[in-house]
Each structure stands twice: as structure tokens, then as C-alpha cells.
Amino acid sequence: MTVVPKRPLLRDMSWVLTPLLEVPGVLHALVLSGDGMIQGATQALTxxxxxxxxxxxxxxxxxxxxxxxxxxxxxxxxxxxxVVVSTNYGFAFLIPAGDNTVMAVFAQPTVDMGVIAHAMQVQVSKLGDKVMNSPARARG
Incomplete structure (x- = not known):
């Protein structure tokens, strides 16, 4: 599955999500700034x-x-x-992914939670400090 944003993003980091889509049960993934601005998403997510x-x-x-x-x-x-949210629809995982950056994954309810959490940590370890940093926006 390829990762392509629907509209250009200020800083498109969708490519960092590709390895997470290889984990069985993962449906969607996002990279976002700490203030909630989307920086990358899987193609299947509107x-x-x-x-x-x-x-x-x-x-x-x-x-x-x-x-x-x-x-x-x-x-x-x-x-x-x-942060892990467990529901009847599936699991949402949120982890810090660099300075002021968060990675989120949504997976099926039958997924192996440990495998997803590990895959997210591995991806952040490889790329976090080098790639996934979002400067905080100035207030005011």
C-alpha cells in the first residue's frame, strides 16, 4: 500500500508510515504536530x-x-x-515521535498490540530525532 497525501501538506512526512502498514491489522497511520496539525497520513484515510x-x-x-x-x-x-485506546472498533496507538511530533496508528481489534507498539517504536528510533521534529508554532 502506498502512502500519498490528498492535498499538499506543509511538510509531508507520509513516507515514514509505510513500514507500519506492513504490520498485519494496521488500517491507518498518521504523523502530526503536537498542536494537532496533520503532517502525513496513509492513503486510505480521507x-x-x-x-x-x-x-x-x-x-x-x-x-x-x-x-x-x-x-x-x-x-x-x-x-x-x-497512549493506547481500546474499543470494539479497534485500537488507537499514540506515541511521541520526535520534538513536538506524534505518531498515531489505528488497527483492527484482533491485532497483536505488542507487534504494533514495537513497530512504532522501531520507526521512531530510526527516524525520530533526524526527521520527525515539528517546531512549535508561535502563539499570538
Whole structure:
């Protein structure tokens, strides 16, 4: 399966997702900036769905960090390693993939979760610091 964006992206990183599509059960994958801007997506995912998923993935990561910070009684935000959402439709995996960058994968409910998590970590290890960094946008 090839990875091609529907419209040009500011910085197209769709190609980094190709190895993840080889994992049995993976349906979609995304690369997004920490503020929820889509930077790459698998071809089977519509642009509208990708943009919505990117925004939600960013919000979920922020909510998870704040949840853990509050529960841990800490002042500083924790370092988030992975978020997994399990549903009857399948699993959503979110991991940091570089400075201000997140990788998201959606897979079938029958998938081997360990295989996907490992494949994501391997891809981030190979490319994270070299390729998948998104400068934070200026506020204001």
C-alpha cells in the first residue's frame, strides 16, 4: 500500500508510515504536530478524517498528561511514552515521535498490540530525532 497525501501538506512526512502498514491489522497511520496539525497520513484515510483524528490525538495526549500530572500530584507535566485506546472498533496507538511530533496508528481489534507498539517504536528510533521534529508554532 502506498502512502500519498490528498492535498499538499506543509511538510509531508507520509513516507515514514509505510513500514507500519506492513504490520498485519494496521488500517491507518498518521504523523502530526503536537498542536494537532496533520503532517502525513496513509492513503486510505480521507483528508477530513485525518485532520479530525490529528486534532483529537493532540487533545488526547494533552488530556492524558494532565490526568497523570494531577493524579501524581506533580507540578510539571509528565513525559508521555504511549497512549493506547481500546474499543470494539479497534485500537488507537499514540506515541511521541520526535520534538513536538506524534505518531498515531489505528488497527483492527484482533491485532497483536505488542507487534504494533514495537513497530512504532522501531520507526521512531530510526527516524525520530533526524526527521520527525515539528517546531512549535508561535502563539499570538
Amino acid at each position: 483528508r477530513e478524517a485525518g485532520e479530525g483524528a490529528s486534532a483529537m490525538a493532540s487533545a488526547v495526549q494533552g488530556a492524558c498528561k494532565e490526568l497523570v500530572r494531577k493524579l501524581a500530584g506533580q507540578e510539571e507535566s509528565p513525559v508521555l511514552h504511549q
